[in-house]
Amino acid sequence: MSEDNSPKSRAFSLIKTLSSTALRAGNEALKRRLNKSDELDSFMSDAALRLVKGLDELKGAAMKVGQLLSMVDESILPPGWKSALSKLQSQATAKDWSYIEPIILKEFGNLDGFSFIEKEAVHAASIGQVHKAQLKDGTFVALKVQYPGLEKSVKSDLKNMKKLINIANFMPNMDNYDHVFDAVEMLFIQELDFIREKNYYDFYYEKFKNNKNIIIPKTIPEFCTKNVLTTQWIDAECLQLWLNKNAKDIHTNPLLIEKRDKLGALLLEVVFTEIFQLNHIQSDPNPGNFLVTENADLVLLDFGATQELSSELIQNYSDLTLSAIQKNKFEIVKAAKKMGFLSRGDQPEAKESFLRAMDIAIEPFLNEKYSWKDANQLKRTHAESVDFMRSTKFRAPSPEVLFINRRLAGNLLIMESLGATVFAREILNRILNINGA
Structure with missing residues (x-):
């Protein structure tokens, strides 16, 4: 491996990327002021594309923050940034095989357990990439290989990305988000532990094994280490690619409409089951974490960002949901205060905005x-949400709430991309056991 991934080298590369990004962002802002028009707004920002390129090359926690920024509301990000940053969610560049092979050899000593490993990755992300392989017994597997040295650079990456967010003023009242960055650091370090992720694969497999439409790949324990995770290979297509391929016919072709609505129902089934029955949430809403089979069954991948939820939070979310369905404003506000969305000192407009x-959130049910x-x-x-944030002076929610909302927002984005028609009320009622459903 020829790349220098030391914290010092990464810090230098990231600072160089951020400096170049800041310079270009300043030029773009100046052009908009001089032109007094929004003609640049419909294009991807050159500054954001420079940032995306640098973060993609670095991977790690810096890229993870870039992915989080891609989910920030467009009214907070500079014009053209959201579309550029979204590339980090699904278009990450894979490392060359010459970089990956030594990592696998270090973990296993040799490659004798494999009949072959495809040298070209099938997927790349912020902490590693996936290669298709076959074991000696003929089993096809997905080999997820972690990039080295990421844990040592987490604090430095996050410190420098926080500087960028401060300079760009993406999040006013940034001091309120210190604990959020602490939570991101903890979550990222957890994601680097592939044994932890293996255990969550096994946990989700057990919970969904009787649901023929929701598939969790089995892990291969003898080929799982802290830095390499091996699971059963599932013949399926990335949900985002499936959406792109079928975009023109998804609302006119009867077969695709049926599959579209089935996928929408399964996505709701999964997220509500996680929150209200499993007491866990896979908090990364990246569409690359879902695959679609030929029969439109849903395959769940990547459990590194899975978080256990407190019983108190689950009860509060349940109370909030039921109160919203019943249009009980008093109980909605009561639950919102328990969860930290509202506080006693908030102005009346904050409460009205939250209501x-x-x-809007409860419409589907x-x-x-x-x-x-x-x-x-x-x-x-x-x-x-932006109006509400302004009315609360951009007060940050608790990390636990933030990660759930991140997943729910990602789920909503996929639902709108599908344009699915779903018996959503029945799904929610059944999982919450409302009226004995």
Whole structure:
């Protein structure tokens, strides 16, 4: 491996990337002021693309923060940044095989347990990449290999990315987000432990093994280490690629409509089961973590970001949900205060804004079925959320709430991309056991 991934080298590369990004962002802002027009807004920001390129090369915690930024509301990010940053979610560049092979050899001593390993990665992310392989017994597997040296650079990466966020003023009242960065650091270090992730694969496999439409790949314990995770290979297509391929016909072809709605129902089934029954949440909403089989079954991948949820939080979320369905404003506010969304000192407009946001969020569960096609639920939710954040002076939620909301927002984004029509109320009622459903 020829790349220098030491903390010092990474810090230098990241600072160089951030300096170049800041310079270009300043030029873009100046052009917009001089032109007094929004003609640059519809294009991807050159500054953001420079940042994306640098973060993609570095991987690690810096890239993870870039992925988080891609989910920030467009009204907070500079024009053209959101579309550019979204590339970090699904278009990460893989490392060359000459970089990966020594990592595998270090873990296993040799490659004698494999009939072959494809040298070209099938997927790359912030902490590693996946190669298709075959074991000597004929089993096809997915080999997830972790990039070395990432744990040593976490604090430095996050410190420098926080400087960028401060300079760019992406998040006003940034001091309130110190504990969020602490949580991101903890989560990232947890993701680097592939034994922990293996255990969550096994946990989810047991919980969903009787659901024929939700598939969790089995782990191969003898080929799992802290830095390499090996699971059963599932013949399926990345959900994002499936969406891109079928975008033109997904609302007109009867077979695709059926698959579209099935996938939408399964996505809701998974996230509500996680929160209200498993007491856990896979907090990374990247569409690359879902695969689609030929029969439109849903394959779940990547459990490194899985978090256990406190019983108190689950009860509060349940109370908030039920109160919203019942349109009980008093109980909604009561639950919101317990969860830290609202506080005693908030102005009345904060409470009213939160109530409006809940009205939008609960829409899919008020009638027998709901269509996400042209519903613009995400856009309306974002707009109201920004108003709410301003009314609370951008007070940060607890990390536990932040990670759940991150997953729910990602789920909503996928639902709108699908444009699915789903009997959402029945799914929620059944999982929450409302009226004995």
